[in-house]
Amino acid sequence: MLFPTTDFAIFFVIVFLASWLLQPTPVRWKFFMIAASYVFYAWWDWHFIFLLAGCTAVSQLGAQLTYRARSEAAMRWAMGFTVAVLLGILFWFKYYLFLALNLDNGYHIVGGHGLVLPLLQVTLPVGISFFTFMAISYVVDVYRGTVVPASWLDYGVYLSFFPHLVAGPIVREAELMPQIRTRRDPRKVDFGRAAWLVLSGLFLKVVISSYLATQIVDPVFANPGQHSALEALFAIYGYAVQIFSDFAGYTNIAIGVALLLGFEFPQNFDSPYTSQSVQEFWRRWHMTLSRWLRDYVYIPLGGNRKGSRRTYINLMATMLLGGLWHGASWTFVMWGGLHGGALAWEHHRAERRKRLALPDPPHDFAHVALRRFVTFNFVCLGWVFFRAGSFATALSLLLRLIVGWFQSSPLVTWGVLVAIAFGIGVQYLPDDVGFRVQSMFSRMPAWVQGVAIGAGLFVISTLGPQGVAPFIYFRF
Amino acid sequence: MQRTLRPGETRTVVVGGGAEPVNGQVDGPASQRPQPGPRHRRGLGRRPEPAGKALIAIVIGFLVWLLLAAPALRRSAEASPFGARRTASIIVLAPFDALSRAVGLSKVDSAAESALGRNTGGNAQSNTGSNGPVGAAPSGVDATHPTLPPTRPHPHPSVSTQPGDVAPPPIVYPATVRKPTLAHPLTVLAIGDSIGIDLGYGLQRVMGNTGYYKVIVDGKISTGLARPDYFNWPAQLSLDLRRYHPDIVVALFGLNDPQAMRTGSAYLPTFSRSWFNEYSRRVDKILELGTSDGRHMVWASGPIVSDAHLRHDMNELNGVYRKQVRYYPNAYFFDTWRHTSSNGSYTAFLTGPNGNKFLARTGDGDHFTNDGEDYLGRIFLREFRARFLGRSPQQP
Numbered sequence: 076m077l078f079p080t081t082d083f084a085i086f087f088v089i090v091f092l093a094s095w096l097l098q099p100t101p102v103r104w105k106f107f108m109i110a111a112s113y114v115f116y117a118w119w120d121w122h123f124i125f126l127l128a129g130c131t132a133v134s135q136l137g138a139q140l141t142y143r144a145r146s147e148a149a150m151r152w153a154m155g156f157t158v159a160v161l162l163g164i165l166f167w168f169k170y171y172l173f174l175a176l177n178l179d180n181g182y183h184i185v186g187g188h189g190l191v192l193p194l195l196q197v198t199l200p201v202g203i204s205f206f207t208f209m210a211i212s213y214v215v216d217v218y219r220g221t222v223v224p225a226s227w228l229d230y231g232v233y234l235s236f237f238p239h240l241v242a243g244p245i246v247r248e249a250e251l252m253p254q255i256r257t258r259r260d261p262r263k264v265d266f267g268r269a270a271w272l273v274l275s276g277l278f279l280k281v282v283i284s285s286y287l288a289t290q291i292v293d294p295v296f297a298n299p300g301q302h303s304a305l306e307a308l309f310a311i312y313g314y315a316v317q318i319f320s321d322f323a324g325y326t327n328i329a330i331g332v333a334l335l336l337g338f339e340f341p342q343n344f345d346s347p348y349t350s351q352s353v354q355e356f357w358r359r360w361h362m363t364l365s366r367w368l369r370d371y372v373y374i375p376l377g378g379n380r381k382g383s384r385r386t387y388i389n390l391m392a393t394m395l396l397g398g399l400w401h402g403a404s405w406t407f408v409m410w411g412g413l414h415g416g417a418l419a420w421e422h423h424r425a426e427r428r429k430r431l432a433l434p435d436p437p438h439d440f441a442h443v444a445l446r447r448f449v450t451f452n453f454v455c456l457g458w459v460f461f462r463a464g465s466f467a468t469a470l471s472l473l474l475r476l477i478v479g480w481f482q483s484s485p486l487v488t489w490g491v492l493v494a495i496a497f498g499i500g501v502q503y504l505p506d507d508v509g510f511r512v513q514s515m516f517s518r519m520p521a522w523v524q525g526v527a528i529g530a531g532l533f534v535i536s537t538l539g540p541q542g543v544a545p546f547i548y549f550r551f
Numbered sequence: 552m553q554r555t556l557r558p559g560e561t562r563t564v565v566v567g568g569g570a571e572p573v574n575g576q577v578d579g580p581a582s583q584r585p586q587p588g589p590r591h592r593r594g595l596g597r598r599p600e601p602a603g604k605a606l607i608a609i610v611i612g613f614l615v616w617l618l619l620a621a622p623a624l625r626r627s628a629e630a631s632p633f634g635a636r637r638t639a640s641i642i643v644l645a646p647f648d649a650l651s652r653a654v655g656l657s658k659v660d661s662a663a664e665s666a667l668g669r670n671t672g673g674n675a676q677s678n679t680g681s682n683g684p685v686g687a688a689p690s691g692v693d694a695t696h697p698t699l700p701p702t703r704p705h706p707h708p709s710v711s712t713q714p715g716d717v718a719p720p721p722i723v724y725p726a727t728v729r730k731p732t733l734a735h736p737l738t739v740l741a742i743g744d745s746i747g748i749d750l751g752y753g754l755q756r757v758m759g760n761t762g763y764y765k766v767i768v769d770g771k772i773s774t775g776l777a778r779p780d781y782f783n784w785p786a787q788l789s790l791d792l793r794r795y796h797p798d799i800v801v802a803l804f805g806l807n808d809p810q811a812m813r814t815g816s817a818y819l820p821t822f823s824r825s826w827f828n829e830y831s832r833r834v835d836k837i838l839e840l841g842t843s844d845g846r847h848m849v850w851a852s853g854p855i856v857s858d859a860h861l862r863h864d865m866n867e868l869n870g871v872y873r874k875q876v877r878y879y880p881n882a883y884f885f886d887t888w889r890h891t892s893s894n895g896s897y898t899a900f901l902t903g904p905n906g907n908k909f910l911a912r913t914g915d916g917d918h919f920t921n922d923g924e925d926y927l928g929r930i931f932l933r934e935f936r937a938r939f940l941g942r943s944p945q946q947p
Contacts, residue, residue, distance in 0.1 A: 084613065091609070095602040172910065180907045196899040198914050263599035266608070294768075297921075298755040301766075335605065464921035514596035521604045525611020532616035537623070537663045 076118035078328045079281050079539075086115065087332065090237075094336050095261045105228045105255070112235040116201075119241075123200040126164070131234050133160050134210035138217040138224040154218035158211050165207045168197055173403030202241035204400055206234055208367055213248045215371055222248050229255050238333040242325050244343040245363040251338070259337030267517030269334035270524070271509055274531045276327030279320035279498075281539035287313040287320075287494050289540065291486045296462055299472035304479035306486045307472050313491060314462050315455050316498030319347065322361070346502035348454070351446040353417040356454055364400070368393050379422075386422060391415035401461070406469060409460045417453060451499075621647040622660045630781035728798060728847050728939050731763040738765045740797035742788060743851075745772040747803035749919040750851055750887070750927050754801065757928030758935075767795050775808035776833040785836045792840065799939075800841035801931075803887070805853035805872075806917060809864035822867060830868075834875045842881040847939065849883045850876050851931075854891040857916025862897065883938055890930050891923075901926055 076083050090111045097104040117124050137157025144150040175192035182191045213230075216222045225233065225248070232255050239246050295302045295310035302310070326343040333340045347360035357365045373393040379386040391412070398411020427433075436442060463469035516524060617624070625648045628640035651657040731737040739758060741751030751768030758764040769791050774782040788800070812819045812829055819826040834850075841848035850872050853865040869888060876884040891911065892898065899912040903926065911923030919927065 088606075088609065088613075091602075092606060095606075176908065176910065183907055194900045194908060196910070196912070196914065196916075261602040264602050264605050265597065266600040266605040267597045269605075270608075297752040297768075298759060300760045301755055468921065510596070514598075517598040517600060521607040522611055524608035526615050528608060528612025529615020529619060532612065533619040533659075536616070536620050537660070537667070 076115050078325065078332070079277055082118065086111075087335075091335060098258055098261055101258060102228070105232050109228075109231045109235055112232075112237040112240060115237040116235070116240055119201050120198075126200055126203070127206065127235060127240075130161065130164065130206060130210050131231055133157060133164075134214050134234070135224065135227060135230045137214045138230075141214060141218050142224050150218055154214055157214045161207050161211050161214075165203060168199055168203055170399075170403045171195065171197055205243045205245055206240065208245055208364075208400075209234060209239075209247075212245075212367060212371060216248055222252070225252055236333075236338075238329045238336070238338070239340065242322070242329070243361075243363055244326055244329065244340050245367050246340055250341055254338050261337075264337065265334050266524075267513040267515075269331040270516060270528060271513045272327040272331030272334065274528070274535070275509075276324040276329075276331060277532075277535050279324030279327065281324075281535050283494050283498055284317045284320035284324060285540050286538075287317040287491065287498075290488065290494075291491050292317055292462070294486060296464075296468065296472065299468060299475050302475060302479065302486070303482035303484045304476050305482075305484040307475035307479060309484075309487050309491060309495065311455050311459055311472070312495050314458050315348070315451070316495050318458065318462075319344070319502075320498055348451050348499055348502050349447060350450050350454075351443060352421055352450055353414060353453060354421050356450060357414070357418070364397070368397050372396055383423070383426060387419035390418045390422065394418060406460045406463055406466060409466070409469075410457045413453075413457045413460070617644070617647045618651050618654075618656050619659055621651040622657045623664070624648075630778060733762050736763050736765045737798045738767065738795060739799045739801060740791055740795055741766060741768045741770070741801045741803075742784070742791065743770050743801075743803035744774050744806050745770065746806050746854065746918060747851075748772065749924050750801065750803050750931070752921075753919070753924030753926070753928030754931060755928075756925055758932050761932075767791075767797065773807055775804050775806070776830065776837070777808040777810050777812050779833075780813075785833075785840060788837060788840050792843070792846075798846065799935075800846060800848045801851060801885075802837055802841065802848065803851040803853070804837075805865055805868040806856075806861075808868060809861070822864075827871065831871055831875055834871055835878070838875060838879045838882055842879050845881070847881045847883070848879070849885050849931075849935070851885040852887045854887045854917075854919075855897050857897045857899070857912070861917070885931060885934060887927065890927070904929070 076086060093107055093111075094104065097107055113124050113127070116127055134157060137153060137160070140153040141150050141157070144153050171192075172195065175190075175194055178191040179194065182189075213222070213233075217224055224230070229252060233246075233248060233251050236246075236251070236255075291306065291310050291313045295306050296314070299307055299310075323344040330340045330342075341363055343361060343363050345359040345362065347356055350356040350359055373389055376389040376392060377385055378389060381389075392415075394411040394415030395408060396411070397414070398407040398409070401407045401410070428435075436446070459472055460466075460469045463472065516527065519527070621644055625641065625644045628637060628644055631637045631640065648657070651660075728737065739754060741747060741754055743750070748768060748770035751766065751770055754764075755766040755768060759766040769787070771782055771787075774784065776784060779785070784804075791797070792800075808830070809821055811821050812826060814829055817825070819829055838848060838850070852869040852872055856862050856865055865888070873884050876882045891901070893901075897916070899910060899916070900908050901911040901923065903909050903922070909922045909926075910920055911926055912918065913920055
């Protein structure tokens with residue numbers, strides 16, 4: 076089920092009402108929430124509710140076995156086996172075809188005939204990367220002793236809770252489970268913030284993201300060779316804004332929907348295009364994934380504890396895995412490699428500055444603006460590989476930036492420029508702007524709030540295209 | 552390893568701000584400094600509200616939205632495929648639409664649509680290219696009425712794929728088109744639904760990049776010839792012909808057309824005899840326009856698809872296209888189905904020019920990957936050169 080649809084609107088009104096009415100009976104509420112979440116997931120393809128249930132059962136069983144193991148070796152084995160099963164599920168759905176095609180083509184190149192592995196087109200279940208990562212972190216946290224296994228019912232709610240189910244944020248057990256176990260107070264709903272998040276998320280997704288996708292990004296990325304340098308440049312900037320609007324928009328809606336049900340999710344975006352370094356970018360972009368990679372990949376690899384060279388290798392390995400997490404394609408590996416390389420380079424420079432006792436970089440306006448400009452353009456370079464269907468397309472697009480000047484650029488319209496400026500500009504807005512609107516909204520009578528919501532929905536549905544494309548991150 | 556926690560306890564509870572690792576190590580790509588906390592400041596001015604009040608506001612919000620957007624929502628519902636969902640949507644939206652018109656709120660929607668340059672009379676916006684909204688229908692084409700009277704009499708009686716029909720004339724290969732040069736490339740216009748867009752993108756990359764062809768893609772997702780009330784392709788094509796003056800028109804439709812149709816008050820059940828007659832007439836309309844003024848046209852069949860039911864439907868539609876194309880000397884049938892199947896069966900994998908297997912179809916089993924689009928583009932160009940230019944695949 077997609078958030079910006081009437082199906083979801085009807086579904087949510089029912090769930091909202093039932094969820095608050097069932098607060099006095101927590102067990103019923105939990106059964107209801109699991110059922111609602113499975114309906115939400117089944118709306119896309121009911122077959123895959125068995126996958127979700129299977130992942131829940133495997134990870135919960137693994138967590139129980141890990142917790143009850145009597146020796147360190149048994150714990151390690153139980154945890155490792157469970158994580159391997161979960162990764163195996165993820166691998167099958169997401170990476171099998173990639174492996175089979177590359178093996179078969181490699182075999183063909185060296186003169187082999189026939190297939191090494193059968194070519195099977197496996198349907199990628201929506202959100203599998205998100206809920207398997209949540210399940211893995213749960214089992215590992217139990218192994219580490221930072222959490223104890225939850226009850227089956229609580230864990231069922233945790234893993235399937237529909238606001239985060241298909242595209243995150245990746246919520247830790249320690250963040251969500253205490254909220255699941257606690258009865259929420261129906262007199263204290265953070266409605267002002269929730270309404271702001273949902274409406275702003277809808278606007279970003281339905282209006283900004285969809286507009287840029289259809290007006291410039293899709294046509295240019297489909298065939299870069301026939302477009303001018305200016306169109307190529309603004310298609311790249313357009314995609315940077317599109318993917319931010321799409322994913323941050325989704326996250327805003329998810330956090331807002333959870334708030335309406337009395338739950339608080341961690342923040343996932345914090346004005347990423349204002350970053351002054353790639354390192355800062357990763358503290359602001361998809362924050363729940365980057366901290367997951369930090370805690371379950373980078374630190375277990377040794378983090379920065381084993382010398383500079385090992386730190387660079389760990390950074391690169393983490394980012395390459397992060398790239399592959401987004402999809403089974405060499406272009407995603409390239410994207411991860413670019414970011415891994417940049418992080419290693421920044422780490423090297425910071426170490427050098429420290430070693431030579433050099434002063435901190437200047438913080439005047441010009442230097443800050445320059446660092447932001449360089450970082451944003453580096454991130455955009457990464458997006459070219461992220462969005463392009465192949466290396467050939469990515470290189471063709473980059474080539475247009477060099478040779479495609481002095482051609483007409485009909486796709487670079489005022490609408491496109493305004494949408495890009497808006498998508499970047501909102502990230503520079505002071506925090507207080509949204510907060511003031513939320514505060515004002517929360518003090519209005521219900522009918523005024525309703526009229527404001529209705530007017531907001533009307534503006535969004537009028538400015539948006541007919542039909543809404545699925546969120547980009549659904550396929551990850 | 553500590554074991555001091557009891558069920559229900561957690562050691563780290565950080566909501567909204569990012570958890571600190573328990574081992575105290577803070578480093579790595581996301582942790583050179585503590586993660587920024589949430590932007591909101593709890594308790595500073597924002598007032599918690601009762602769930603009941605929130606529900607009332609949400610319901611009022613939906614009602615206000617329904618009133619304001621009722622005309623647009625009803626148009627959207629009417630354009631959806633015939634069935635229970637469409638009927639229910641129209642029934643629910645009808646009173647809101649009536650009320651919206653009665654109190655004058657529908658004017659807000661009309662004004663907004665006009666300000667955005669949209670035509671609320673039937674046509675949706677084009678999905679690709681630099682096309683604006685479709686304005687008034689050209690002469691000879693009724694842009695709003697579902698039935699599309701031909702601009703000139705049919706050169707043949709109505710046809711259907713039912714047994715016992717008159718056999719179509721033999722294939723007449725089209726006359727050659729002018730030789731393209733780098734200075735004067737041939738303009739190719741690719742139209743159609745989402746798969747038509749896939750083909751168009753393949754043509755753009757393969758033909759367009761030779762420099763001998765200028766390929767324009769004007770497709771609209773979720774459209775076809777069955778629902779001119781949703782998107783009127785003859786009107787759009789007429790507009791495109793005036794705008795782009797193509798030498799060649801390439802059309803690919805069908806994926807969204809296996810659905811019931813209406814002509815005036817008549818309801819035509821899917822794949823009934825009357826349905827085939829009407830659908831053939833609509834295909835004729837596109838062919839007439841595409842081949843007018845001595846222009847050449849290529850009608851690409853729908854590709855083989857993974858879903859058995861849809862595959863059967865596409866096969867039926869391809870029969871119509873193949874048959875109708877034969878009545879137009881300047882039209883040519885490009886058999887996408889044959890080129891995308893493996894021994895007559897669906898396959899997601901095709902073999903590229905270097906002998907490597909590649910994934911040609913997306914996960915839905917209908918659309919094409921970039922590699923699949925390019926594959927179609929290459930096959931098309933090869934056939935195009937042979938049929939229209941009378942030359943070998945290597946020649947431009």
